[in-house]
Amino acid sequence: MLVMKFGGASLRNTEAIRQTARILDAYRSQTVLLVVSAMGKTTNALEQLSGLAQNRKTEEAWLVFQEIVAFHTDMAKELFPDEGHIIHQEVAEACEHISRILQGIILLEDFPDRTYDRIVSYGEILSSRIVHRFLEEDRFPIHWKDARQLIRTDSDYKQADVNWSLTQEQIETELQPILKEAHWVITQGFIGSNGQGRTTTLGREGSDYSAAIFASCLKAEAQIVWKDVPGIMNADPALNPEAKILSELGYAQIVEMSYFGASVIHPKTIRPLRNAGIPLYVKSFVHPEANGTKIERDYVDLSVSTKSIKRRQSLIKIRQRDFSFWQSNTVAYVFRQFDKIGIEPRLTRISGQVLEIVTDTEEAHHVEAFLGKDEQFEYEISHNLELHAMLLGESEGRGFIKEELQISETALMQKNAQSFFYLK
Ligand code: ASP
Numbered sequence: 001m002l003v004m005k006f007g008g009a010s011l012r013n014t015e016a017i018r019q020t021a022r023i024l025d026a027y028r029s030q031t032v033l034l035v036v037s038a039m040g041k042t043t044n045a046l047e048q049l050s051g052l053a054q055n056r057k058t059e060e061a062w063l064v065f066q067e068i069v070a071f072h073t074d075m076a077k078e079l080f081p082d083e084g085h086i087i088h089q090e091v092a093e094a095c096e097h098i099s100r101i102l103q104g105i106i107l108l109e110d111f112p113d114r115t116y117d118r119i120v121s122y123g124e125i126l127s128s129r130i131v132h133r134f135l136e137e138d139r140f141p142i143h144w145k146d147a148r149q150l151i152r153t154d155s156d157y158k159q160a161d162v163n164w165s166l167t168q169e170q171i172e173t174e175l176q177p178i179l180k181e182a183h184w185v186i187t188q189g190f191i192g193s194n195g196q197g198r199t200t201t202l203g204r205e206g207s208d209y210s211a212a213i214f215a216s217c218l219k220a221e222a223q224i225v226w227k228d229v230p231g232i233m234n235a236d237p238a239l240n241p242e243a244k245i246l247s248e249l250g251y252a253q254i255v256e257m258s259y260f261g262a263s264v265i266h267p268k269t270i271r272p273l274r275n276a277g278i279p280l281y282v283k284s285f286v287h288p289e290a291n292g293t294k295i296e297r298d299y300v301d302l303s304v305s306t307k308s309i310k311r312r313q314s315l316i317k318i319r320q321r322d323f324s325f326w327q328s329n330t331v332a333y334v335f336r337q338f339d340k341i342g343i344e345p346r347l348t349r350i351s352g353q354v355l356e357i358v359t360d361t362e363e364a365h366h367v368e369a370f371l372g373k374d375e376q377f378e379y380e381i382s383h384n385l386e387l388h389a390m391l392l393g394e395s396e397g398r399g400f401i402k403e404e405l406q407i408s409e410t411a412l413m414q415k416n417a418q419s420f421f422y423l424k
């Protein structure tokens, strides 16, 4: 049994959808769970729509809504010229739901996070409907399944955490039997539901993670993620001409790379796969015959250096007004407060009197709510920095890092034999 994930870029137009079907052709005889994201930039558009509705820009919101409807309707028309095909009804129905939610927001002048989740989930619903019908026409014996009946989460809308035992149970009772019988099932990435049956989402770009949850609960043979890149590279090729494709990579390396900004795979994806011993393949959507990257072992390839960049980072420097140096209890206190206001440290450095924390700029703005009010501390903050993270291998790929090693000491966050971090 394989779990395959196709992202937005792999479904951005009709030609891409046809290519998806061509790729899947080679797997016809297998049992496959297909996990899809929203098509192209649909989630961004839905997010924009919610923002406009929330800010009472009603007219503009309806315009964006119309664009979303037109994009999916045109796609369906091109793929299914028969006007009586059931897909046209399915697309219209999903769009009708979005429209009703939008009317509700405008009427109630209320926009809780749970409404955001309801709206953005339609990107995946629409996409999975269209791909489902297209593969069905292409004689795949495929079933459509709503991921919200399978992935059960808490109620932390926009960033929901998975309830693993409930999810496992749902997947065993609601999904496994269908897979056994029909062999092919399509479902959505990114979305789930909470205890009240309300739609939740797992965080932007969360479909890779969804696929890993399914793979882990189904004890799949492998997860394959189809991408518009040839595999995982040791650096961004647009910035580093020496960057190369890594044919194999350890679980730990990819976790570090994605944690520090390599956008090729969602950082939460690896843990469930690694713990269940399931290999992950990242393969090219354009050249499916190429090997891509295989991640299946707990090892760190010391021969290769990698570089990632995490953008929109903030550096918070904290001192204690009474000249104390940092000790575990004060550090623990600061971190507990950070946890309360939703700040996650990406990188931390403690010297005698300065505690430095790098965190996402979006989150860093909340710091005022704690440090601005607590007399015990004084702090400085700089926003919108880039965090450059390098894991240093022994030889290969070290070339593109050489120059960076000369970087001015002031911007340096941490440096040791294995890794090197600086802010810019
Ligand atoms: N469609 C969602 C997003 O764009 C999830 C994903 O693509 O993985 O964030």
Ligand code: MG
Binding pocket: 007, 008, 009, 037, 205
């Ligand atoms: Mg995406």
